[in-house]
Structures are given as C-alpha cells and as structure tokens.
Amino acid sequence: MNAIVKRSTDTSTIKWGASVIQIFGYGATAFGLAPLNMYLFLIGLIGWLIVGWRWNDMAMTIIHLVALAAMVIGLALA
Template sequence: MTVENIECTMPDRPSRRAFWRDPRVAFMVKWIASVIQIAGYAATAFGVTPLNLYLFLGGVVGWLAMGFIWNDRAIMLIHFVALGAMLAGMASG
C-alpha cells in the first residue's frame, strides 16, 4: 500500500499554491537568512559595529518569515522575541 499526495481543490478556487508555500522559496529564504546571520556573528567577532546588528536583524527577520512559511510556532516565537529584544536594545542606545 502506498500513500499519495492528494490535492484537494475548492470549486471556486484555483489549485495554484501561494508563492511562499513553494519549497524553492523556503529553501532560498532559510539559506539567505542563515548566511546573513552567520555574517552577523562574524561582524560581532571582529568588532564591526553597528553592521553586526543590522546583519542580525536581517537574519532574524528571515527566520521569522520561515516560521510563518512552515507554520512553526516555536521558530516564530524565538525569532519574534529576538526581534523585539534587538529593536528595544537598538532604540535604547
């Protein structure tokens, strides 16, 4: 017995999936966000400020987007909290 992917379509809606549900988009977002975040770590290690903060912001926003794409609440929570903490820290000084 095999399990097959079954596409359910509504009569009034096309079966085309949204572009952010495309696995290729998810692949690109997660790898670009990861590379940006790694660049943020490197910038921190070499004392390149404030560029490191902006790189971290890019990586955090990318991974927050991945949480929404994958509908993964744990990823959304950690990156939403990280984003809030970073913005609050940047605003305070």
C-alpha cells in the same frame, strides 16, 4: 502543485539567505564591527521569522518574534 513547489523553494532560499546573513553577523561581531553586526542579525532574524511562519512552526515563530522585539528595543536604546 507548482505553487507548493515554488513556495517551498522560496522558503528554502529565505532560510539559506538568512543563515548566511547571520554568519556574516557573527563575523562582524568577531571583528568588532558594531552596529553592522546588529543589523545583519536583524535581517537574519526577520528571515527566520518568515520561515517559521511559512512552516507553521509556532515555536520557531515565537522565539524569533521575541528575539526581534529585543533587537529592535536594543537598537532603539543604543
């Protein structure tokens, strides 16, 4: 039981951390702080990818995998 509660708490921490980081990414975009905004979005995407995987949510996992691939390709070509 404690392992389930700990995993749920860990996932919630990742979820909120990723959300806050992505909000900072939006702020960095608003202030023209490129490429910092892209790196913040990348960290947030990875966080949400982990959350989707832990929740066994295939739709969330796939959308964040596709977004992650697009971000990595975009950063590599920039």
